[in-house]
Amino acid sequence: MSEQKIPSNALQDYWTDAAQRWVLSLDVLRQRGDNHFTHAAMTAPNVLTFPVTLVMDGRKLERPVNYGLTRVTPPEDVPSDPRKPPIVVVDPRAGHGPGIGGMKDHSEIGAALAAGHPCYFVGFLPDPVPGQTVEDVCRAEAAFIAKAAELHPDADGKPIVIGNCQAGWQVMMMAALNPDLAGPIMLAGSPLSYWAGVHGKNPLRYLGGLLGGTWLTALSGDLGAGIFDGAYLVANFESMNLANTYWSKPYNLYAKVDTEAKRFLDFETWWGSPVLLNAGEMQWIADNLFVGNKLAAGLIRTSDGARIDLRDIKSPIICFCSWGDNITPPQQALDWILDLYDTIDDIVAHGQTIIYSVHPSIGHLGIFVSGQVAQKEHAEFVSFMDLIEVLPPGLYEAVIVEADKVEGERALIKGDYLFRLERRTLDDIRAFGVNDELDNKRFAAAARVSEINLGLYQTFLRPFVRATTNETTASFLRETHPYRLRFASFSDRNPAMAPIKQAANEVRAHRKTVAEDNPYLALERIGSAWITTWLESAGALRDAMTEAFFLNAYASPWLQAAIGLGGEQGAESRRAARDLKSEAEAAHLRARLEHLFDKGGLEEAFLRALIYIRLPEGTIDERGYNMLKIIRESRKAGERLDTQRFKDVFREQLQLVALDADRAMAALPKLAPPGSADADKALKALHLMMSARGAPPEEGQRRLAEVEALLGATPAQAEAPEVAAPRPRAVRKPKTATE
Incomplete structure (x- = not known):
């Protein structure tokens, strides 16, 4: 068995390609930085592809x-x-x-x-x-x-x-x-x-408790002179996935720089353009939603x-x-x-x-x-x-x-x-x-601690912070935020990037890609996979430690008692209160429906019967609904219900069957008397509907027979015509292969 030899020029080919990819990647980062400033200079920047x-x-x-x-x-x-x-x-x-x-x-x-x-x-x-x-x-x-x-x-x-x-x-x-x-x-x-969440996952929900609540949000807003920098939120998102942020995303650009540059730049134009919020807006969100x-x-x-x-x-x-x-x-x-x-x-x-x-x-x-x-x-x-x-x-x-x-x-x-x-x-x-109830009590404790810490900050630290902050210091903090600083560092604003732009042009003119079977390229990918795995493990360890700290700290009976959540207090108070207004509206609806069982004609009879037959299946799919629209559209314009009235009648009949199915079906012959033209039309439409999804299950067949008896069906009326296909939905073609 012969050993496979590494070509003598394999290392040289790899290093040539690796060096060229490095230069091209730096140039893409330079373009990203320039795009950031160009985008930020627009009056109403956005990344919409549609006018x-x-x-x-x-x-x-x-x-x-x-x-x-x-x-x-x-x-x-x-x-x-x-x-x-x-x-x-x-x-x-x-x-x-x-x-x-x-x-x-x-x-x-x-x-x-x-x-x-x-x-x-x-x-x-x-x-x-x-x-x-x-x-x-x-x-x-x-x-x-x-x-x-x-x-x-x-x-x-x-x-x-x-x-x-x-x-x-x-x-x-x-x-x-x-x-x-x-x-x-x-x-x-x-x-x-x-x-909400489950143990071992969803670490973001613990962040407020880990930081002691929303006092840091207030501090950030005060340092921004009443403005909260969205870069803090973006940085939080990026910190959740260490492997992607610090390795996988930049390595993917480096590894596929010849084909990945456009997609990377398009996405980074959106991802790299943080906006501002009023400090009051962000504080409200943090207090009432994230933590509260x-x-x-x-x-x-x-x-x-x-x-x-x-x-x-x-x-x-x-x-x-x-x-x-x-x-x-x-x-x-x-x-x-x-x-x-x-x-x-x-x-x-x-x-x-x-x-x-x-x-x-x-x-x-x-x-x-x-x-x-x-x-x-x-x-x-x-x-x-x-x-x-x-x-x-x-x-x-x-x-x-x-x-x-x-x-x-x-x-x-x-x-x-x-x-x-x-x-x-x-x-x-x-x-x-x-x-469980213990989890809810933990989060309730974190919310109470947040309120206490926010009050302490507002009383003792806020006056000092605001006294030493102005628009100039706030602007300086925003411009020097690490998230924004990386764009300035890799852009034409940095004189050190000028040689990179020139070198990238030379590389593109003399690009030499390495063969896919190059052994050194394989080693590079193995190394990348190892780094990714290591960072994923580090992130998982960090998340586990965060969860363990939160669960243990906020489950402490001493802490809960000190902040007034001892005994049975805490979690139950977060349940939504009884909604008397909606209960009154529901009672009014039931009273109104009581008068509708015997009201209606062909449309009501057909829809009520259809709902009654299909209800036990517990599913509604597009075939039945498309057939329903075909039947509706087949009627003359003057006899057809308009769309909104059709929706109202359909929903009304659903409510009647749900309220009292026996009473609804007992009244069916009053809507379409047996042997009448309306009954014949209703039966024909019902059999068309049954053909849309195939024969109904046993209970559905029993109910269909019950409806046929109520409407006076004859054996000949049980045959369903051919099914007509609906017009296909328009599908647009992508503009580019990357989309």
């Missing part, structure tokens, strides 16, 4: 803010349908600048435009309006949504709102204060229950005393999260449901429709920027918002599967995926992992 036009300037509102509503100009080959409700994408202001919701052709905005919806984008300027508050921003967003609705009076529904990360909880607050304003609300990677966890508990009130209760939201709520997200894990995205409700009946009584979807692996940023996620999850959600609107109150999971793996009728599936909604219970949410 927009300003519609409403938040600075001109009664309570001015640095936000604005813009309309996205669709491509010429993808016109907007004026009948479709507008979609408003709200970007997060969590340290970075705006544009992530439309950073690529395949994105949230791209999916909205491809589906034919008019699209709007809510972004913001780098500097806040002096004195603006989180409440002011929520009021501005309400004004933006109202404006979008006003501009589309012929739309079949209210504006659909997508809130990314921080914008998600802000949109939820807006919707709680304005429950009749928006249509479906989609939250992408948005935390609403900040204490007051949103889901209904403990937040507006300046005029109104309580913000998420149970007041009437719009369907879609929560999209991921197991790969270490910033907003599924527990933080979903456990607000457990904070507010004890049973599914409570959700139904409040008239709320909640849908969730959990991606198996994508990271936090991938929820917004991944092209694959945009083409699958975002595209499917956008395409079936009208289905989501007619769902009865309750909890559902959205399941998106490849169409090729689906049994049964394929003609009614639009695109490459089947969109299905399956009923869930609160136990399904609990199965993701929840805090």
Whole structure:
């Protein structure tokens, strides 16, 4: 067996390539630094790939803010349908600048435009309006949504709102204060229950307790002369993944510098442009959300005393999260449901429709920027918002599967995926992992310690800090923040980078790449993998130590007693209070439904029977809904219900069947008398619907036979016609291979 010899020139080839990659990587960092300053010099910097036009300037509102509503100009080959409700994408202001919701052709905005919806984008300027508050921003967003609705009076529904990360909880607050304003609300990677998580994971939730609370937030705001630098937030995000920040990301650029440069620069333009917040805004967020966890508990009130209760939201709520997200894990995205409700009946009584979807692996940023996620999850959600609107109150999971793996009728599936909604219970949410009472008491103790430390800082240190701080010192601190300093160091502002630019041009002119089978290149990759593993281990050790400190320190009975949380106090006080207003509304709804069992005609009879037959399955998928639309559209324009009335009737019949199925079916012959033309039409439509997903299960077949008997069916009426396929959904092609 002969030994494989290393070519004599292998080392020389490797060192030539390695040196050239080093020069090119430094030049990319130089370009990143220049891009940072160019981007920062813009009046309204963003990373949108779509052209927009300003519609409403938040600075001109009664309570001015640095936000604005813009309309996205669709491509010429993808016109907007004026009948479709507008979609408003709200970007997060969590340290970075705006544009992530439309950073690529395949994105949230791209999916909205491809589906034919008019699209709007809510972004913001780098500097806040002096004195603006989180409440002011929520009021501005309400004004933006109202404006979008006003501009589309012929739309079949209210504006659909997508809130990314921080914008998600802000949109939820807006919707709680304005429950009749928006249509479906989609939250992408948005935390609403900040204490939630599981042991051994989610270390970010311990950070407030580890630092002794939010007094450091107050200190940062005072050092900034009333301004909180978003660079602190970005630095926190980067510190979570040591391996990616300090090795994997820069090494990936170095290893693939010939092909990776554009993608790296595009992303870093957004990632490397931190914005500013008013110190009061950041303090409110830290006190009430990050550490206080007051949103889901209904403990937040507006300046005029109104309580913000998420149970007041009437719009369907879609929560999209991921197991790969270490910033907003599924527990933080979903456990607000457990904070507010004890049973599914409570959700139904409040008239709320909640849908969730959990991606198996994508990271936090991938929820917004991944092209694959945009083409699958975002595209499917956008395409079936009208289905989501007619769902009865309750909890559902959205399941998106490849169409090729689906049994049964394929003609009614639009695109490459089947969109299905399956009923869930609160136990399904609990199965993701929840805090026990001891955990909740620990976090309550951390929140109380935070209040004490903040009070001590405000009393003893704040006067001194403010007396020694001014705009000049604050500006100096921002410019010398390590996060910003690295951009200045690797840019044309640094004279030492001039030779790098010249050398990079020479390298590009004489580039010599090393062969993939070069043994020294293999050693480089092995070394990189070792460094990555070491940094991941160091990060895991740090996180374990952080968790151990938090769990032990804040579980101390001595500490809890000293801050007034001894005995049974603490965790229970964070549960949302009884909602008498919603209970009264639910009682009123039941009273109104009592008079509707015998009311209606063909449409009501058909929808009631369909719901009754399919209800035991606990699932709704796009095939049945697409067939429902085909049946509706087959009727003459004068006999057809308009879209909004159709949605109202569908939801009404769902509520009637859920309230008393026996009574609802007993009244069916009054809506469509047996043997009448209406009964014949209802039966024909029902059999078409049954063909959409194949034969129903045994209980569904029994119920179908029951309905046929009630409507006086004949054997000949049991045959279903051919299924017509819906028009395929428009899909835009990516602009470049990297998208």
